[in-house]
Every structure is written in structure tokens, then in C-alpha cells.
Amino acid sequence: MQPWKTLSRRVILQCGRFLTVESHTVALPDGRIIEEWPWIITPDYINVVAVTVEGCFLCFRQTKYSVEGTSLAVVGGYLEPGEEALAAAQRELREETGYTSPQWSSLGKYSVDGNRGAGNAHYFLAQRAVRVAEIHADDLEEQQLLLLSREEVEAALDGGEFKSLSWAAAVSLALRQL
Numbered sequence: 001m002q003p004w005k006t007l008s009r010r011v012i013l014q015c016g017r018f019l020t021v022e023s024h025t026v027a028l029p030d031g032r033i034i035e036e037w038p039w040i041i042t043p044d045y046i047n048v049v050a051v052t053v054e055g056c057f058l059c060f061r062q063t064k065y066s067v068e069g070t071s072l073a074v075v076g077g078y079l080e081p082g083e084e085a086l087a088a089a090q091r092e093l094r095e096e097t098g099y100t101s102p103q104w105s106s107l108g109k110y111s112v113d114g115n116r117g118a119g120n121a122h123y124f125l126a127q128r129a130v131r132v133a134e135i136h137a138d139d140l141e142e143q144q145l146l147l148l149s150r151e152e153v154e155a156a157l158d159g160g161e162f163k164s165l166s167w168a169a170a171v172s173l174a175l176r177q178l
Contacts (some may be wrong), residue, residue, distance in 0.1 A: 062143035
């Protein structure tokens with residue numbers, strides 16, 4: 001199998017550092033040309049499923065602009081320019097929860113949209129987390145930090161309480177590894 005080739009690109013929308021929309025002209029392996037292929041550029045992001053030394057999962061109950069009502073969520077955030085994914089995960093865990101972890105496992109790097117771009121998701125499992133500081137989150141949403149048992153997390157996942165696909169995926173991958 002041969003990859004598609006980008007022949008040209010033009011910016012349609014530039015909306016700060018969090019969103020760029022481009023139109024690409026691409027060549028398919030069979031020689032066909034697609035003149036207007038939409039492409040979305042967003043920063044890569046991390047999600048962290050953190051488990052304390054006592055075996056509790058750190059989750060948030062929060063709102064998100066595109067989610068109806070409240071949702072359970074895991075730690076997350078964008079990578080800063082030039083920042084490695086693990087460093088971003090460690091930074092976000094400390095900022096959002098006040099916890100750090102001595103034991104980190106990668107749960108994988110995934111394309112957000114295989115046909116349209118939209119960055120990559122980097123998922124991590126942080127085990128044996130301990131609280132070392134106050135919360136210094138700069139999130140726009142109101143959120144409440146919760147300590148949940150594995151059974152509560154599994155029931156919440158089964159019940160659709162993680163309303164963002166990225167959070168549900170990260171939790172599912174972490175539960176498989178534990």
C-alpha cells in the first residue's frame with residue numbers, strides 16, 4: 001500500500017494556536033487527484049489516568065462546552081510547543097490535581113482523525129500517585145476532583161459517564177493494563 005501525497009496546501013482559517021484549517025490537494029496511489037481535501041491542525045494533547053497509592057482513580061466531574069451536562073473526565077491538556085508528551089502529562093497531572101507519580105506507562109499515541117488530521121492523542125497511566133501540592137489548573141471549566149474506586153470507574157465507563165471519546169478511550173486502555 002502506498003501513502004497519499006500532499007501536492008499543495010492553503011490555509012482557510014487561522015484561529016490562534018489551537019486551530020488551523022487547511023485545504024490540501026492530494027494525489028492518491030492510483031493517480032487520482034483530489035483538489036479540496038480538508039485538513040485540521042490542532043496541538044497534540046495528553047490524557048492521564050492517574051491511580052493513587054491507595055488505589056483510587058483521580059477523575060473530575062466537570063462541564064465542557066461541547067458536552068451536554070456534566071461528565072467525568074481524566075487529566076488532560078495540550079502539549080506546549082517543543083514539549084515531549086510525557087513531560088506534558090507530568091506537568092498537567094501536577095497542575096490539575098496537585099499529584100505526582102513515580103510510575104508512568106504509555107498507553108499509546110493515536111491519530112485523532114485518520115483522514116482529517118486534528119493532532120494526536122497521547123495516553124498515559126500514572127500509578128502510585130501522591131498529593132504534593134495545591135491545584136494550579138488554568139482550565140476554563142468548573143471542575144471537581146474525585147477519588148473513585150476501580151469499580152466506580154468501571155461502572156461510570158459502562159454507564160457513559162465519560163462523555164468525551166478521548167476520556168473513555170484512555171480509561172478503557174488503562175483498565176486493560178491494570
